[in-house]
Amino acid sequence: MERTETLAELGALLGARLVTSGSDLDLHGRNETHFPFMPPDAVAYPETTDEVAAIARICHAHDCPMIAWGTGTSLEGHSIAPRGGVTVDFSRMNRVVEVNAEDMDVTVQPGVTREQLNTELRATGLFFPVDPGANASLGGMASTRASGTTAVRYGTMRDNVLGLTVVLADGQIIHTGTRARKTSAGYDLTALFVGAEGTLGLITELTLRLHGQPEAVSASICAFDDFQAAVDTVIATIQMGIPMARIEFVDEATARAFNTYSNADMPEKPHLLVEFHGSDSAVAEQAERFGEIVADMGGSDFKWATRQEDRNALWKMRHNAYYAALSLRPGATAVVTDICVPISRLAQAVAETRADIAASGIPGPILGHVGDGNFHAVLLIEPGNDAEKEKAIALSHRMAERALKMGGTITGEHGIGMGKLSLMEREHGPAWQVMGNLKRALDPKGLMNPGKMVPPA
Numbered sequence: 226m227e228r229t230e231t232l233a234e235l236g237a238l239l240g241a242r243l244v245t246s247g248s249d250l251d252l253h254g255r256n257e258t259h260f261p262f263m264p265p266d267a268v269a270y271p272e273t274t275d276e277v278a279a280i281a282r283i284c285h286a287h288d289c290p291m292i293a294w295g296t297g298t299s300l301e302g303h304s305i306a307p308r309g310g311v312t313v314d315f316s317r318m319n320r321v322v323e324v325n326a327e328d329m330d331v332t333v334q335p336g337v338t339r340e341q342l343n344t345e346l347r348a349t350g351l352f353f354p355v356d357p358g359a360n361a362s363l364g365g366m367a368s369t370r371a372s373g374t375t376a377v378r379y380g381t382m383r384d385n386v387l388g389l390t391v392v393l394a395d396g397q398i399i400h401t402g403t404r405a406r407k408t409s410a411g412y413d414l415t416a417l418f419v420g421a422e423g424t425l426g427l428i429t430e431l432t433l434r435l436h437g438q439p440e441a442v443s444a445s446i447c448a449f450d451d452f453q454a455a456v457d458t459v460i461a462t463i464q465m466g467i468p469m470a471r472i473e474f475v476d477e478a479t480a481r482a483f484n485t486y487s488n489a490d491m492p493e494k495p496h497l498l499v500e501f502h503g504s505d506s507a508v509a510e511q512a513e514r515f516g517e518i519v520a521d522m523g524g525s526d527f528k529w530a531t532r533q534e535d536r537n538a539l540w541k542m543r544h545n546a547y548y549a550a551l552s553l554r555p556g557a558t559a560v561v562t563d564i565c566v567p568i569s570r571l572a573q574a575v576a577e578t579r580a581d582i583a584a585s586g587i588p589g590p591i592l593g594h595v596g597d598g599n600f601h602a603v604l605l606i607e608p609g610n611d612a613e614k615e616k617a618i619a620l621s622h623r624m625a626e627r628a629l630k631m632g633g634t635i636t637g638e639h640g641i642g643m644g645k646l647s648l649m650e651r652e653h654g655p656a657w658q659v660m661g662n663l664k665r666a667l668d669p670k671g672l673m674n675p676g677k678m679v680p681p682a
Contacts, residue, residue, distance in 0.1 A: 228309070231287040232267050235311065238279055242270040242317070253294060253304070253312045257547075259558050259606065259614060260302035260643060265292060265312040272317045274390055274398060274429040281427065282396030284311055290675050291394070293423035295335065295365025300561045301642030303369065303422050307676040313427055315364055321345050322430065329435045330387060330404055335364020335428050342433075351435040354379035357638065358544035364428045369640040370420030374543065377596030378470045378502065379436060381638070386419050390430035394668040404432055417663070422640055423674040425667050439502035442470075443512050444536045447519050448526040452476060452495040452579065456572040458522045459497065459595045463568055465518070467511055469596060471500040473543055476579070478553065478590035486549035487542040492526060498543055500536070543592075550590045550603040557588075557605040560614065562621035562644075564628035565599040565637030574631060575600060578624055585620050587613060599637035622648065641678050650680075 235243045245267045254264025266289075271277045284291050290310025297304055306312060319336035326349045333342060340360045343352050355366060357373035365371075367389070372381035379385070388402025401414040418425055449455040455474055462469065475483070475496050483489040497519075501511045512529070519527060530536045542549075551557055566574045575591065582589035582602060593600025602624065604617040625635035625648050635648045649657045661680040664671070671682050 228266055228287070228289060231283060231289045231311070234283045234287075235267065235269060235280060238276070238283065239269055239271070242272075244268045244270070253297070253314065254306060255297075256300075256302055256305050257298060258300050258302075258561050258644075260305060263302075263305040263307050264309075265306040266309045268294075268312045268314050270314050270317050274392065277313065277392045277427050277429050278396045278398050280311065280313060281392050281394060284672060285395045285670065288670055288672065290672050291427065292674050293364070293368060293427050295362030295368070296338065296360065298359035298361050299365065299369055299642060300639045301636075301644035303640060303642040303674070303677060305643075307643070310672075310675075315362060315429075318429065324349060325404070326351060328404060329437070330432055331435055332430060332432045333363055334430060335362060335367075337363050339363060339366065346435065350438050352438050353385070353433055354436050355382055355385055358546075363431055363433070367419050367428055367431055368421065368423050370638070372594070372597070372599075372638045374471045374473055374540065374594055376594060376638075377472060378468060383416060383419055385434045386415055386431060387434055388432040389415055389418055389428055391418055391426040391428055393426045394670065394673050398429075399426075402432065420640070422642065422678050424664055424678045425673060427673075439470075439508075441505045441508040442500065442502055442531075442533075442536065443508045444471075444498070444500040444530045444539055445512070445515075446491075446496055446498050446526075446528050446530075446539060447524045448492050448494040448496050449522065449524050450494060452575060453572060454522045454524065455495040455497055456575055456595065458518055458524065460568055460571060461518050461522070462515060463596060465514070467514055468501075468503070469499055469511070469515075470502040471498070471540075472594075472596040473498040473592065474575075474595040474600065475543075475546070475592040476590060478588065479546060479550065479592045482546070482549035482553050482590060483542055486552045487545060489542060497524070498539060500540075546590075546592055547603060550605065553590065554588055554605040556608070558608050560604040560606060560617040560621055561601065561639070562604070562624055563593070563599060563601040563637050563639045564624050564633060564635060565597060566628050566631045566633035568598045570631040570633070571595060571598050571600075574627060574633070577627055578602060581620060581623055585616055587617055587620065589620075594637070597637060598633065601639075626651070643677060646677070649678075
């Protein structure tokens with residue numbers, strides 16, 4: 226009865242923009258990886274912050290869960306609805322509100338995607354650099370504290386969100402941060418909501434830091450006979466202070482996947498993919514210094530891409546790595562996991578993970594944003610094979626334990642969602658309970674994206 230009343234009130238508010246059709250529920254109950262189908266009871270499509278606040282007030286009155294939805298590209302079950310409720314889909318809140326080119330910032334609604342934003346910024350000479358690969362919504366990227374291939378130079382969402390408008394569980398609207406580049410005024414509530422995965426509130430507006438488009442860009446790809454040499458090249462490049470915009474690692478299996486999925490012509494060896502941004506002279510110098518390191522480490526098949534179309538093809542191939550990996554085992558799904566370790570422990574972490582994957586018998590290509598010490602494993606499993614799934618999840622948990630022993634973290638960018646909830650106490654200890662206390666203070670009924678991030682109530 227309670228849920229029926231909730232939907233009736235929401236229907237009166239939104240009309241046809243409250244949807245309960247099977248196709249919409251099906252879309253919003255599925256995810257990119259191995260988690261089971263968990264649909265909401267309805268999907269709401271708001272167009273303004275005031276509508277989101279009204280949705281929250283209705284749901285709060287009826288104890289109805291609320292789950293934020295951007296584009297659904299998260300990998301740890303962030304956006305599915307284990308307790309039903311209402312999914313708040315922000316696809317209609319997709320407006321660039323204000324571009325302040327002189328101050329190098331922009332205010333957007335949460336449904337704006339990163340590609341849409343950069344298209345609109347082309348004439349300004351500015352761009353938004355955070356690039357997780359998928360054309361994700363900026364609200365979702367903030368909620369998961371996304372990063373990606375460019376984080377080694379430009380930082381993550383944590384570094385590039387200046388302020389937010391947030392609707393709390395009871396419908397209260399708050400504003401965090403300002404357009405100023407620094408502040409000493411109280412708690413950093415912006416940072417609290419960035420990475421909260423929708424468990425504390427619904428983000429309805431973001432003010433983001435922009436960066437100047439580089440004068441020159443050069444990208445390259447090079448192969449190594451063994452992964453150790455590739456990883457050592459990364460470490461040496463970082464320690465020498467060469468300012469890379471991107472430096473990515475892929476192993477032999479990923480190279481093979483690129484060849485079949487993207488019609489690439491890569492030797493089946495570990496590779497590094499790098500990119501440099503700056504002036505013509507700076508990029509040339511950086512590329513030369515990097516080339517010397519590669520030569521010292523025994524790298525080969527060095528190919529430079531200075532034309533934009535060639536660079537776009539290179540990074541499109543890298544961004545499609547997940548789908549390429551799936552092609553190695555047709556019909557497979559995947560347990561996709563990531564860890565992040567101090568750069569000095571990267572080689573050991575990759576070596577031990579590769580050995581663990583090989584011993585498991587599960588195909589598991591490795592790739593990652595190794596300039597940050599962050600790498601991923603795509604553990605390919607047969608759908609419905611519970612034994613394989615259990616083995617893959619156990620393997621991913623061993624990766625997390627390995628990272629913690631090395632002073633790292635259980636996830637560098639995928640986040641917690643449902644998939645890594647059981648590992649949070651191991652990383653944070655009593656601080657995890659503090660997170661739960663913050664959640665209860667802002668959402669005492671536990672309605673915002675329940676079953677994710679914090680200890681079970």
